[in-house]
Amino acid sequence: MKKQLLLCRENGLRITSTLKQTLNLLENAAVPMSLAELEEKITSCNQSTVYRSVQRLKKIGVIKQLNFAEQGTKFALATREDNDDFLICKACGKVEALDSPSPLNDLKNRLMQKTGFRGLSHELEFYGVCPQCV
Numbered sequence: 001m002k003k004q005l006l007l008c009r010e011n012g013l014r015i016t017s018t019l020k021q022t023l024n025l026l027e028n029a030a031v032p033m034s035l036a037e038l039e040e041k042i043t044s045c046n047q048s049t050v051y052r053s054v055q056r057l058k059k060i061g062v063i064k065q066l067n068f069a070e071q072g073t074k075f076a077l078a079t080r081e082d083n084d085d086f087l088i089c090k091a092c093g094k095v096e097a098l099d100s101p102s103p104l105n106d107l108k109n110r111l112m113q114k115t116g117f118r119g120l121s122h123e124l125e126f127y128g129v130c131p132q133c134v
């Protein structure tokens with residue numbers, strides 16, 4: 001979390017306990033979290049404070065917003081580059097991160113060589129039915 005806090009300081013954000021809790025929760029979450037889930041876990045302040053802290057972290061790129069077709073908006077630490085692949089259960093809504101490194105990394109490298117693009121990132125969502133729901 002030190003790296004994220006440094007980035008916050010560099011960008012002039014005040015390191016509040018809400019901000020720290022938000023980062024901490026996202027860092028330890030196995031899967032991306034929705035704003036509602038964050039608000040539920042951070043009880044030391046009101047929901048609009050959590051919302052503002054999420055927006056600030058998003059603005060400076062410490063966390064990123066993922067837009068799932070059925071799950072809606074979720075947030076994850078932006079530094080977890082290899083965890084952009086998700087399995088999503090259409091029945092119960094469970095979101096599982098695929099093992100890193102991403103199977104798409106090879107493709108990414110090939111694309112960079114071929115096109116000259118740099119800093120490629122991707123978001124991949126597989127929809128299906130999880131073992132518990134089959």
Ligand SMILES: [Zn+2]
Pocket residue numbers: 089090091092093094129130131132133
């Ligand atoms: Zn399921």
